[in-house]
Amino acid sequence: MLPPQKLEQLARQLADNLPPGLKAGADEFEQKARTVLQSQLMKLDLxxxxxxxxxxxxxxxxxxxxxxxxxxxxxxxxx
Missing domain, CATH: 1.20.5 (Single alpha-helices involved in coiled-coils or other helix-helix interfaces)
Known part of the structure; x- marks a missing residue:
């Protein structure tokens, strides 16, 4: 399983790469991305x-x- 720091780094990178018009919701996006990534990774047989x-x-x-x-x-x- 990915360590929590790596998961947060990945979510932050996704949020940082949002188009300029969507930067206002970057914090919310980062939180949702982290949640989605974590739930999808839990489904994998790792x-x-x-x-x-x-x-x-x-x-x-x-x-x-x-x-x-x-x-x-x-x-x-x-x-």
């Missing part, structure tokens, strides 16, 4: 970097075990 790294390590360990088992099976089949 994991944290820590969880991703943990699962990557588990996968690497599992892959190594499968390779060992395949090698062992190959040796047994050769006998």
């Amino acid at each position: 994991v944290s970097r820590e969880e991703f790294d943990r699962q990557t390590a588990v996968l690497a360990k599992t892959r190594a075990m499968v390779e060992q088992l395949e090698a062992r099976l190959s040796q047994l089949e050769d006998k």
Whole structure:
């Protein structure tokens, strides 16, 4: 999930890029943009970097075990 600071930065950038005629409502737009961004990001199936790294390590360990088992099976089949 995006950290709150990043979400606020993104909402501020959207508000800063409004056309000149709409600058008066920039604060309201920024608040609504932040709310919409947050609700849409919550709908995504995201994991944290820590969880991703943990699962990557588990996968690497599992892959190594499968390779060992395949090698062992190959040796047994050769006998």
